[in-house]
Amino acid sequence: MADLNVKLWRGDDNGGELVDYTIxxxxxxxxxxxxxRIQATQAPDLAVRWNCKAGKCGSCSAEINGKPSLMCMTRTxxxxxxETITITPMKTFPIIRDLVTDVSFNFxxxxxxxxxxxxxxxxxxxxxxxxxxxERGQEFRKCIECFLxxxxxxxxxxxxxxxxxxxxPRLFIRYADLEMxxxxxxxxxxxxxxxxxxxxxxITKCCTEVCPEHIHIxxxxxxxxxxxxxxxxxxxxxxxxxxxFRKSKTKVAVTE
Amino acid sequence: MTDExxxxxxxxxxxxxxxxxxxxxxxxxxxxxxxxAVVCKSLFGKAHTVMxxxxxxxxxxxVWKEDNWRVHxxxxxxxxxxxxxxxxxxxxxxxxxxxxxxxxEWGALFDRTKDGLILQRDFGGHKYARLAHVGDRTGLELxxxxxxxxxxxxxxxxxxxxxxxxxxxxxxxxVGALGFWRNSGEFVLFKGKSFILASGGIGKSWKFxxxxxxxxxxxxxxxxxxxxxxxxxxxxQFHPTGMVWPLSVRGLLVTEGVRGxxxxxxxxxxxxxxxxxxxxxxxAETADTEEEGDRWYEDKSNNRRPPELLPRDEVARSINSEVxxxxxxxxxxxxxxxxxxxxxxxxxxxxxxxxxxxKALADVDITxxxxxxxxxxxxxxGGVRVDADTAASTVDGLFAxxxxxxxxxxxxxxxxxxxxDLVVFGKRAxxxxxxxxxxxxxxxxxxxxxxxxxxxxxxxxxxxSQGDNPFKVQQEIQETMQNLVGIIRNQQExxxxxxxxxxxxxxxxxxxxxxxxxRFNSAWHTAxxxxxxxxxxxxxxxxxxxxxxxxxxxxxxxxxxxDPEFGKINHVVRIxxxxxxxxxxxxxxxxxxxxxxxxxxVK
Numbered sequence: 001m002a003d004l005n006v007k008l009w010r011g012d013d014n015g016g017e018l019v020d021y022t023i024x025x026x027x028x029x030x031x032x033x034x035x036x037r038i039q040a041t042q043a044p045d046l047a048v049r050w051n052c053k054a055g056k057c058g059s060c061s062a063e064i065n066g067k068p069s070l071m072c073m074t075r076t077x078x079x080x081x082x083e084t085i086t087i088t089p090m091k092t093f094p095i096i097r098d099l100v101t102d103v104s105f106n107f108x109x110x111x112x113x114x115x116x117x118x119x120x121x122x123x124x125x126x127x128x129x130x131x132x133x134x135e136r137g138q139e140f141r142k143c144i145e146c147f148l149x150x151x152x153x154x155x156x157x158x159x160x161x162x163x164x165x166x167x168x169p170r171l172f173i174r175y176a177d178l179e180m181x182x183x184x185x186x187x188x189x190x191x192x193x194x195x196x197x198x199x200x201x202x203i204t205k206c207c208t209e210v211c212p213e214h215i216h217i218x219x220x221x222x223x224x225x226x227x228x229x230x231x232x233x234x235x236x237x238x239x240x241x242x243x244x245f246r247k248s249k250t251k252v253a254v255t256e
Numbered sequence: 257m258t259d260e261x262x263x264x265x266x267x268x269x270x271x272x273x274x275x276x277x278x279x280x281x282x283x284x285x286x287x288x289x290x291x292x293a294v295v296c297k298s299l300f301g302k303a304h305t306v307m308x309x310x311x312x313x314x315x316x317x318x319v320w321k322e323d324n325w326r327v328h329x330x331x332x333x334x335x336x337x338x339x340x341x342x343x344x345x346x347x348x349x350x351x352x353x354x355x356x357x358x359x360x361e362w363g364a365l366f367d368r369t370k371d372g373l374i375l376q377r378d379f380g381g382h383k384y385a386r387l388a389h390v391g392d393r394t395g396l397e398l399x400x401x402x403x404x405x406x407x408x409x410x411x412x413x414x415x416x417x418x419x420x421x422x423x424x425x426x427x428x429x430x431v432g433a434l435g436f437w438r439n440s441g442e443f444v445l446f447k448g449k450s451f452i453l454a455s456g457g458i459g460k461s462w463k464f465x466x467x468x469x470x471x472x473x474x475x476x477x478x479x480x481x482x483x484x485x486x487x488x489x490x491x492x493q494f495h496p497t498g499m500v501w502p503l504s505v506r507g508l509l510v511t512e513g514v515r516g517x518x519x520x521x522x523x524x525x526x527x528x529x530x531x532x533x534x535x536x537x538x539x540a541e542t543a544d545t546e547e548e549g550d551r552w553y554e555d556k557s558n559n560r561r562p563p564e565l566l567p568r569d570e571v572a573r574s575i576n577s578e579v580x581x582x583x584x585x586x587x588x589x590x591x592x593x594x595x596x597x598x599x600x601x602x603x604x605x606x607x608x609x610x611x612x613x614x615k616a617l618a619d620v621d622i623t624x625x626x627x628x629x630x631x632x633x634x635x636x637x638g639g640v641r642v643d644a645d646t647a648a649s650t651v652d653g654l655f656a657x658x659x660x661x662x663x664x665x666x667x668x669x670x671x672x673x674x675x676x677d678l679v680v681f682g683k684r685a686x687x688x689x690x691x692x693x694x695x696x697x698x699x700x701x702x703x704x705x706x707x708x709x710x711x712x713x714x715x716x717x718x719x720x721s722q723g724d725n726p727f728k729v730q731q732e733i734q735e736t737m738q739n740l741v742g743i744i745r746n747q748q749e750x751x752x753x754x755x756x757x758x759x760x761x762x763x764x765x766x767x768x769x770x771x772x773x774x775r776f777n778s779a780w781h782t783a784x785x786x787x788x789x790x791x792x793x794x795x796x797x798x799x800x801x802x803x804x805x806x807x808x809x810x811x812x813x814x815x816x817x818x819d820p821e822f823g824k825i826n827h828v829v830r831i832x833x834x835x836x837x838x839x840x841x842x843x844x845x846x847x848x849x850x851x852x853x854x855x856x857x858v859k
Contacts, residue, residue, distance in 0.1 A: 012775055028502020030617065040727035044770040044779035049299070051468040054508050054613055056396065057302045073616055096439050097776040107300060107415075115408035116363040127360055128372035134365040138390065141365055141397060145301055181363060 001025040004076065006034060008046070009088040012097045018086065025076065031085065032060050032071035035099075047098035055212055058146030062099050063088045068148045068210045090151040106147050109167045112196075113174055117186040129182045140177035140221060142213045143170065149207035149217060155200050166197030169207035169217045176221035179228065193229045198222070260711045263444040267293040267412070268693035269686070270433055270448035272419050272475060275303035276395075276678030277658025277685070278454030279402035280355075284686030285452075286409045290693050293446055294406070295414045295435060297470050301403050304456050304468055305678065308395025309511035309609065311377055311387030312675030314352035318373040320384035320556065325349040327383050330853050332673060334537070335381040335567045336637070336666020337808045338823060338854075339488070342846035343644035344664040348673070348680050355679040356388050364401040366390055378516040381567040381670040383541070384556065385516075392511045392607045398675055417444060419474065420784060421710040422451065422482040422654070423702050429652035430482060431700035434710045438781060441774025443711055447700055449693035452647070452685045453479055453640060453656040458492075458792045460730075460785075462633035463738035464507035466498055472785040473792035475660035479640045480791065480836070484649040486829040487662040489638035489792070490799035491809040493669055494743045496571035498632025500589035505617050507632040510592065510610060512671040514627075515564045517606050518553060519594035521575070522626065523583035529590070530563035533574035537857075538566055569668040569808050572631040576743055579630065589630035595623055631743055635674065636792075637665045637809055638799070641828065647685035653692070657685035663826075667808025717783040723768015726782040733760055733789050741797050746814045750801040757794050764790050791836075798838045799827040 004025045007018040021038045032050055039046040051057040053072045060071040065079075065086050079085055093101035122128055149169035156162050167175075175192055178184050192198045205218045215221075269285040271278045274296035286292045296303065315328040329349035333340050356374065360366060366388045367375040378385045390397040406413070416438040423432035433446045455475025459467025480486050497510040515521075523529045534542045542563050543549035549562030564571065575590050585591055594603055600623035604611050607622070614620040614627060639662035640649050647655045658678045665673065717723060740753035764786045770779035805819035806812050825840040 026504070028618070029504045033504040039778060040725070040731070044725055044727055044782070045773065045777045047776035047778055051298055051302045051304070051470065052307045053468065053505070054307065055616065056393070056609065057306045057468075059299065059302050075617070097773075100439070100776050102439075103299065107413075110404075111407055113404075113407075115404070118361050118363075121361075126373060129365075129368055130372045131368045134368065137365050141390075141400060142393065143400075144306075144396065178363075181365075183361070183363070 001027065002081065004034060005084040006038065007084055007086040008035070008038065008098070010046070010098050011095065013095050016095070029076045030072055031064055031074040031076060031087065034076060034085070035071060035087065047096065047100040049100055056144060058144035061090055061146045061148050061151065063090060068151050070146060070148075070212050073212060090147070092151045092153075092157045103147055105163055106145070106150055106168075106170060109171050110174065113171065113178070114186050114188050114191065116178055116181060116184050118183040119185050127183060133182045136180050136220065137177050137182070139215055140173045142215060143173055144213060145170065146212060148210045148212065152206045152210050154204070154206065155197070162197065162200065165195065166200050169201075169222065171196065172198065172201070172225060173215060173217055173221040176225055179225065189229050189232050192225060198225060198229060260715075261443045261445055261707060263442065264447060265293060265412070265414070265444065266447040267291045268448065269293070269450045269452065269689045270295065270446045271452045271454055272433060272478070273303065273454035273456060273658070273660070274300055274413065275305035275454060275456055275658060276398050276402060276675060277682035278303070278452070279399070279406050280679045280682030281452050281454055281657055281686030281689065282406050282411050283402065283409060284683045285690035286411050288687065288690040288694065290690040292411045293414060293448070294411060295417050295419060295433070295446060297418050297438070297474070298416065300413050300415050301399060303399060304471060305395045305399045305675070307466070307468070307509065308398065308675055309392040309509065310379055310513040310516065311389030311394045311672050312352070312356060312398065313379065313382060313386045313670065313672035314356045314388060314676055315349060315386060316353045316356065316374060316376065316388070318369055319376045323384040323386060326853055328352070328386065329850070331382050332670060333666070333854070334857070335670040336668050337818065338666065339807065339826070339843065340666030341644055341663030341844060342850060343844065344681070346850060347644060347684070348664060348677060351680045352676040355676065355683065359398065359401050359679070362401050362405045364390075364397050366397070377513060378553070378565065379671045380512050380515065380565045380571065382672065387516070387672040389513070391605070392513050392609050394675065414444070418781065418784065419478065420714045422478050423706050423710070424482060424651075425701055425703070427652065428483070430654045432702040432707070434707060436714060439776055441777065441780070443714070445702065445707060447702055449653065449696045449700060450689035451654050452689050453654065453660045454658050454682065454685070455660045457659040458636045458796075459633045461733055461737045461789045461793050462742070463734040464498065465633040466495060466507055466509040467633065472788045474785070474788045475656065476639060476795070477788035477791040479649060479651070479654065479656065479660070480795065480829060480831050482651055482654065483831070484651045484654060485641040486795055487638060487641045487826045488667070488799070489636070489795040489829050490803050490827060491637035491667045492633060492796060493568060493635040493637060493809045494572045494631040495634035496568055496575050496631055497592055497629040499618065500585070500628050500630045501587035502618060508613070508617075509632065509634065510627060510629050511607070512568070514592055514594050514607060514610060517594065518597045519592055520562070520564050520597065521571070522591045522593055523578045524585060525583055528564075529578050529583070530566070530571065530574055533570065533577070534563050534566070535570060538570070542566065567668055567670060572743060573811060575629075575631055585628040587628050589628040591626035592629045593626035595625055635659065635669055637667060637669055638662045638796070645684065646688035647681055648688060655685045655689045657681040667810060714784060717767060717769040717780050718772060720766060720768035724763060724766045725770070726767040726779055726786055729760065729763045729767050729786055730782060730789065732763065733786070733793060736760065737793055737796070741793070741800055744811050744813050745800055746812060747801070750797060753797045754801070757790065757797055761790055794836055795829045798836065799829060802827060802838055802840070
């Protein structure tokens with residue numbers, strides 16, 4: 001088969017450049033295979049993350065010809081013959097080396113999520129949940145934490161300063177997972193609005209478009225969360241109810 | 257200590273590995289009040305557990321009320337060809353249901369029965385539908401649930417850190433683990449009172465494998481180098497159904513759930529060939545006609561299970577034989593067909609990631625055509641020899657749980673028994689490691705000279721500026737193990753493997769770091785992974801040469817039958833004065849009460 005022309009971003013936090021590689025094409029390959037063959041034959045010190053090579057772990061996120069993608073799920077057959085394949089690291093996160101970025105922001109934000117607080121078991125010791133009750137949550141729990149949605153979210157992609165007060169789409173689906181969990185009794189809505197920047201998302205759906213798991217991040221997680229926040233704060237009946245009745249959900253103290 | 261070491265962390269319990277076993281151990285140890293470190297080679301949440309698909313086995317009896325721990329125990333022991341550590345298999349069968357319920361309480365959303373309970377699916381070797389699952393992405397659910405629980409518990413997670421050596425004090429107890437940050441290349445020392453290995457498997461030493469780059473056998477190698485015993489290393493599971501095409505994804509796992517949900521295996525003559533390979537041991541409980549096998553999915557009381565759901569070792573060997581006999585598929589596998597047997601909606605709902613995987617990577621629509629599949633290196637039954645109840649290794653202060661531990665699965669693991677193994681023995685390891693640590697009054701001392709030596713060893717690839725390409729050496733190890741210590745073995749090839757491994761040991765010592773940069777230098781990382789890979793390869797080849805019989809995940813064409821004498825022993829691998837040896841030791845014998853469960857079985 002013909003040769004592939006590949007440009008890989010090589011460098012570290014002091015700067016770098018696109019480096020050209022030429023390598024023989026092979027049938028049925030994905031971009032990660034090509035990167036691995038370049039690593040094995042031409043650039044053994046090339047830094048690249050990967051694990052499962054099957055779209056299940058979310059390690060090999062990068063920007064391929066400018067499009068945020070998983071390298072392991074991008075077939076080389078999608079490119080035109082002779083088209084150069086340019087692979088650069090995710091832009092939103094600081095560079096460590098080559099295609100590897102510092103994604104610790106996401107783990108810090110995950111640490112701030114108030115945990116599930118399950119209700120009591122049924123009298124027979126079980127939890128009864130029905131398939132239709134859990135399907136919404138199962139959609140969110142498909143997330144493989146590739147952080148491509150975080151990478152394309154312009155609230156942080158173009159505004160580094162927002163990383164202190166904006167959790168981002170991955171985190172919003174995690175909050176939605178918990179808020180809509182049949183067993184949960186915690187309440188995170190104030191935290192979401194006041195500290196996690198839910199209001200800063202202006203639902204451009206960039207996150208949904210890049211999700212390799214096809215999770216409807218905007219429609220099924222972010223918009224319903226926004227509606228809950230609005231309902232919680234401005235609905236006079238909800239307000240009155242809060243004053244009169246004992247809340248079934250506990251407010252979570254906001255801690256930094 | 258040395259100029260190279262500027263970072264030390266002290267904890268009660270240090271856990272190496274952040275898959276299901278490591279995380280469950282961390283949660284247990286932390287809940288008992290221990291300070292806990294989890295050290296992992298990849299990012300948090302990317303461990304190999306994430307790739308588990310079909311489910312976790314636990315006799316909850318939600319679908320078949322006839323199921324109970326005795327049936328699960330019997331299935332597990334028979335699946336392992338009775339070589340399992342009976343006590344581990346017993347604890348596993350008894351405790352798995354509680355471990356599943358606890359995951360549910362921590363947020364796991366398992367698929368449900370009509371009554372709102374946890375749904376259970378059929379799998380090979382399990383008498384009843386027993387696997388709690390989430391479609392075909394159960395591993396992701398397990399790791400995410402444990403990760404989220406651990407994150408809420410003040411556990412310190414040290415990501416992208418490779419441990420290169422365990423350090424012992426003068427009494428022989430493990431007190432330190434030296435590692436380096438993959439990002440910066442700087443060294444870091446973890447001091448601790450108890451250490452738990454939860455580092456997974458060794459599958460990266462084979463060419464066609466379902467395992468990721470991480471599965472280089474680091475934990476096995478760290479343990480045996482520190483003086484711990486390994487057992488059963490000859491038993492390596494080749495999963496019957498890996499993808500065979502395109503070549504770039506050869507080995508990628510196709511879940512056993514496809515067969516559990518009704519998929520069948522066919523050869524190029526369109527025959528369901530598994531009916532020709534039913535072993536005597538399972539004949540009484542296996543259907544001998546297609547009609548009976550098909551009825552079994554709906555009526556388990558009056559029908560026997562189809563032979564496609566025999567234990568994995570049987571199915572893998574049968575596929576191998578069909579291909580060898582010239583009845584394979586175009587790309588050297590056989591056909592796995594669910595398209596002609598179940599509706600597209602059912603397939604997409606039950607097997608969403610298989611549907612996606614074949615569509616995206618092979619242009620195959622599994623709701624319309626059959627998949628091509630063949631055996632792929634998947635799991636090592638052998639591992640660190642542990643005390644069944646406490647998960648303690650034979651070295652003081654060192655525990656092991658999950659795939660890195662040996663004994664639980666005997667000579668062959670049943671599908672679905674791995675995820676449950678992780679949480680059952682992860683919990684036990686965490687509990688006993690924490691108790692040991694919390695009972696110690698003195699602080700631990702790490703020998704500075706040993707740290708210096710370990711740092712020097714780890715930096716050696718940088719001194720080989722003209723060194724060999726580590727990826728080339730890795731490929732040679734994989735070719736050797738694939739061709740000479742693969743699914744079917746013989747004396748001559750195993751002897752050849754030994755001389756190859758001796759040669760490759762020297763090659764490993766010549767592998768270089770490619771450049772002087774220590775920052776996320778993949779050549780350096782791989783050069784150090786090779787040390788683990790060659791150590792475990794030697795252990796597997798040595799034990800395989802000595803076991804002159806066929807049993808479970810060890811098939812000798814020169815000794816095609818199981819030998820009752822070999823059924824009484826485990827092979828114990830040990831390193832003394834730098835030399836690796838393998839010795840037979842008697843298999844622990846089960847209590848009469850447990851033996852009663854097998855009284856009517858065909859041996």
